Amino acid sequence: MKPRIVIFAPYPKGTAPSQRFRFEQYLPLLEEAGYEIVYKSFLDQQTWSLLYQEGKYLNKAWGLSKSFFKRWRDVFQLRKNDILFVHREMSHVGPPIFEWFVSKVLRKKYIYDFDDAIWLPNYSEVNAKVHRLKAYWKVKYCMKWAHQLTVGNEYLANYAQTFNNNISIIPTTIDLENHHNLTTNYDKNPVVIGWTGTQTTLRYLDELIPVLSELEKEYDFVFRVISNEKPQFDLKSLEFIPWNKTTEIKDLAEIQIGVMPLVEDQWSKGKCGFKALQYMALGIPSILSPVGVNNKIVKDGLNGYLCSSTDEWKARLVALITNPELRKSIGQAGRKTVEEKYSVESNYGKYLEVLGG
Template identity: 45%
Template sequence: MKVLFVVPYPVGKAASQRYRVEQWLPVLDEQSINYKLVPFWDSSTWAILYRKGYTLQKLIGLVTGMLRRLLLLFQLPAYNYIFIHREATPVGPPWFEWLAAEVLRKKLIFDFDDAIWLPDTSENNAAAASLKWQQKTAQTIKWSYKVSAGNNYLKEYALKYNPNAVYLPTVLDTHQKYKTQKEQLTAGVTIGWIGSHSTVPYLKLIEPVLQQLEQNYTFDFIVIADQKPDFKLRSLQFIPWSEQTEIESLLKLNIGVMPLPDTEWAKGKCAFKALQYMALGIPAVVSAVGANTVAMPDGVCGYTCSSTKEWYEKLELLLQYNELQTKLGRNGILWVEQNYSVQAHAHTLLSLFT
């Protein structure tokens, strides 16, 4: 069996692709399944893609990526399955997907982990967003042999267009990468968050809570990201994200947070930050939105919050009681191992190729 992974990003550069595609490759190796990954963006363009300026370089990178996709069509007959993560091209209609499925009659497996059918315009992607094809996700789902959805909200959307949609959560390798337990008996307490420039604005939802907590408690608030946030917090510490130091940085946290607005886009999120915290024995405090309410059992591995008052109360509780941090953290490790690990869902991944 041969599988072609048509992916957006250079290998090792984006969390979505690393956890939805790249971490599954050893499972395919064990089954003697041959595969190849073909990113759209090259490394040099990816390095500047979300930085201001560089318009000409970005345009050259886009055109080059489109040409590579066109040439890739000639290689498709050699593969049994074409696995597309999110989209084959970042702008325009799904011409690659249509040609692969409807003209070349290849078995498409479509994987998505966000509500990518919704417009999601920000300062960083305003120009590109205007070139998006609104019906791309629905059309690709219709043409696909099978669909892999990161949460049940996404699966329900996919089932409108294709009955062969399965729920495959974003999972963690608890035997290799996420195998260290946070030691909660530390001199001070650290609350923290991990994410990217696109989700940093969500932290504004709990900035007033953190400011209020600062008046009554001593703690550090760590942000692990690719850009330093502009927050008015005296406890703020910034750690630049890198794949090499990701686990080391996370283990600095005693408490992990994941605030989300109650929007359709947020409902498409897959609770990944909460899973990262729990897998390392870090209790999570999250917004009671979308997949968070399923992935994070309230009161067992942390807390789900529906109001500013609840955010303050739950964080205060964890700040006051170190033994509670330890108890909830241990519960989280077991929960992720049983329900959100590579080992727990390998059979689901392999079922896509049958």
């Protein structure tokens, strides 16, 4: 009989991309392998849905209070042989009291997983109030007390090794069989250039808007933004699609060119390139900023493009807008990259190795 895997995560199951594509898509495979999965989120669905809304402070305070009480109950219900897997943090806000209690009082080992530079403050106007309750300093202690670390890329591993040498790099991955199982139509007109992300990351598009504004005067295309908030861009080509879990793959697969602009900073260096991997999994040719892991995922001109300047962005966009065969060749090469290196199928064994260690 295999032991239980108890997963401690900040958010309810199926809500946060970091959880969905970091480990949740492996859970059915682990259950098939004989593991019992126990999922323990810090926030319940109601608290999660209102946490980043304006006002409702009493409801938020009550929800967070319940979350802390529930987390203590979760900890005291642990069994002797449980495998503990902590994604990012055991509590969404506050100090690492639960990680400390589990490791120092209960003397239990835990696997600590993260896929961003979460030790760095990173917030926008949307989550500024919640940011004040965060304890970014706790990440180093969560790493130090852990038995094993699993991180999304080499940049994160290089930082983590200061605190813990037992590190496995497991990229954030795509489920090509059950989720990203469509491919784009390379011959569709007008061409759809697309981007997907949350409202907190819309700012990364600022450098691209002048390029698109110039190009839409010469070329017929649609610029599709899939997000949970409508952007205020002055573009005649803009098409806003509200993010919807049930239609996200269909909405993405209608894109012929995927873009992922980033700024060169420490937070961006810690990102795991998931946006690019989503595009590439659907056969969408992708244009990225050469920041962090993007340089490892994409071989410029072979399975995607890396652009450092406005002129490069414009040239690559024009090339893909005007050449459907180029879109197809780059897109298919990108899909193959995901199949070989960034799919659930190609990385499942790494999780089994960590869980068995």
